[in-house]
Amino acid sequence: MTETGISPSRVIDIKSLGLERGAHLLIKRALSDLPVGGKLGVRGDAPDLAVHLSGWCRSHGHELIWPEAVGPVRADGSTPGESPLVAWVVRGPAANGRRHGAETAGGTDPRRPGAVVERPPARWGLAARGSTVEAGGPEFHFRLDSKTEVWADSVPRLYLQAAAAQWNPAAAVEWDAPFDLPPEVESAVVQVMTYLIENETAALLVPAKFLAQVHPHFREVMQLLAIQVADEARHVEVFTRRATLRRPEELGLSTVGGRQSLKTLLDEPDFTLASFLLSVLGEGTFLNLLWFLERHAPDPVTRQVARLAAQDEARHVAFGMGHLQYTIALDPGTRSRLAAAVGRRHDALEQTAGLNEEVFDALVILAAGRWEPEAIAGGFEKVQALRREMEIDRSYRLVKLGFTPDEALSLSALHTRNFM
Numbered sequence: 001m002t003e004t005g006i007s008p009s010r011v012i013d014i015k016s017l018g019l020e021r022g023a024h025l026l027i028k029r030a031l032s033d034l035p036v037g038g039k040l041g042v043r044g045d046a047p048d049l050a051v052h053l054s055g056w057c058r059s060h061g062h063e064l065i066w067p068e069a070v071g072p073v074r075a076d077g078s079t080p081g082e083s084p085l086v087a088w089v090v091r092g093p094a095a096n097g098r099r100h101g102a103e104t105a106g107g108t109d110p111r112r113p114g115a116v117v118e119r120p121p122a123r124w125g126l127a128a129r130g131s132t133v134e135a136g137g138p139e140f141h142f143r144l145d146s147k148t149e150v151w152a153d154s155v156p157r158l159y160l161q162a163a164a165a166q167w168n169p170a171a172a173v174e175w176d177a178p179f180d181l182p183p184e185v186e187s188a189v190v191q192v193m194t195y196l197i198e199n200e201t202a203a204l205l206v207p208a209k210f211l212a213q214v215h216p217h218f219r220e221v222m223q224l225l226a227i228q229v230a231d232e233a234r235h236v237e238v239f240t241r242r243a244t245l246r247r248p249e250e251l252g253l254s255t256v257g258g259r260q261s262l263k264t265l266l267d268e269p270d271f272t273l274a275s276f277l278l279s280v281l282g283e284g285t286f287l288n289l290l291w292f293l294e295r296h297a298p299d300p301v302t303r304q305v306a307r308l309a310a311q312d313e314a315r316h317v318a319f320g321m322g323h324l325q326y327t328i329a330l331d332p333g334t335r336s337r338l339a340a341a342v343g344r345r346h347d348a349l350e351q352t353a354g355l356n357e358e359v360f361d362a363l364v365i366l367a368a369g370r371w372e373p374e375a376i377a378g379g380f381e382k383v384q385a386l387r388r389e390m391e392i393d394r395s396y397r398l399v400k401l402g403f404t405p406d407e408a409l410s411l412s413a414l415h416t417r418n419f420m
């Protein structure tokens with residue numbers, strides 16, 4: 001065979017660059033322009049280049065022809081000053097190497113390459129959405145692997161909002177703002193903070209548990225849950241800092257009823273039901289509580305930490321609502337599962353105390369701000385108004401999910417007395 005019979009072909013000169021120092025990149029790039037069977041002349045004078053080239057071609061499925069078998073090489077236009085021709089590489093059929101038999105991790109519609117699919121296979125594993133997945137390899141069995149189970153159309157937007165809205169607890173709160181509270185009012189604040197910390201811990205652990213079960217193909221859900229966990233970590237931090245601001249060693253009471261209520265949230269294995277109970281009903285109710293604390297806080301630090309937490313909480317509620325609206329639109333039967341879940345949780349907690357008396361009393365004192373009878377009366381009325389507001393907003397969210405106003409009212413009434 002002579003050079004004249006080779007077509008198409010080209011020659012590259014890799015000079016003194018060896019394959020052990022990156023020359024393969026130049027060879028691969030030049031080969032990618034050639035069809036299977038096309039020939040690439042490789043010039044170079046790195047030590048042992050012929051040996052290395054031979055091994056590289058073998059492992060990449062290319063044939064190698066030594067120059068003496070090809071004959072004169074003047075046809076490539078080389079001049080006597082160039083590096084010597086080492087060999088001809090004949091592009092093999094498996095020139096795509098790892099891409100042979102590979103698939104795109106995502107939708108196959110050419111107008112939307114790598115789009116989110118309904119049920120990503122286990123074999124895609126952690127591959128980036130839109131990437132080319134080499135055939136073979138281990139399977140990753142994520143329990144939440146269908147779009148219906150986790151998605152919301154608002155997820156990409158909510159993630160961007162969440163990432164942009166992160167705040168630094170050290171800088172966002174004026175921890176040394178001056179205030180002076182009567183000891184009982186400070187105790188009330190500490191009791192409410194103690195209760196909040198425990199509830200925020202549940203709100204951290206529930207999404208954390210599901211985070212590791214979501215197929216990473218649903219990237220934005222994974223990212224949003226991760227940020228939600230980080231949000232709750234900050235809430236735990238700022239409420240702990242406020243609780244211990246004036247009395248470093250002394251926190252309030254954690255009750256059996258509160259813990260029983262939170263345990264039912266942690267025990268819920270279904271993501272859709274958990275996001276309904278936690279985000280729509282629990283965090284939705286907490287929004288009212290945090291706004292209440294922002295409005296009636298007896299000191300500026302409590303006001304600020306409540307306001308910051310409420311901002312994040314609104315996003316958590318929005319994701320819960322978005323996910324349920326998405327799921328219900330695909331399967332309206334989901335609504336009866338939601339109603340059943342509220343009923344089950346109510347029955348499980350029926351014999352428990354619900355909101356502890358200490359928290360209720362603390363909210364009254366905190367809203368009263370002072371210890372005179374008329375102030376206490378005012379605080380008591382404010383807490384009653386808070387409960388009515390919670391009922392109205394919970395029912396409103398349930399109506400938005402397609403429940404009738406009557407169904408919404410009765411479901412709302414079955415929600416845990418612990419608020420979360």
Ligand SMILES: [Fe+2]
Pocket residue numbers: 200203231232235309313
């Ligand atoms: Fe929170």
Ligand SMILES: [Fe+2]
Pocket residue numbers: 203232283312313316
């Ligand atoms: Fe939350």
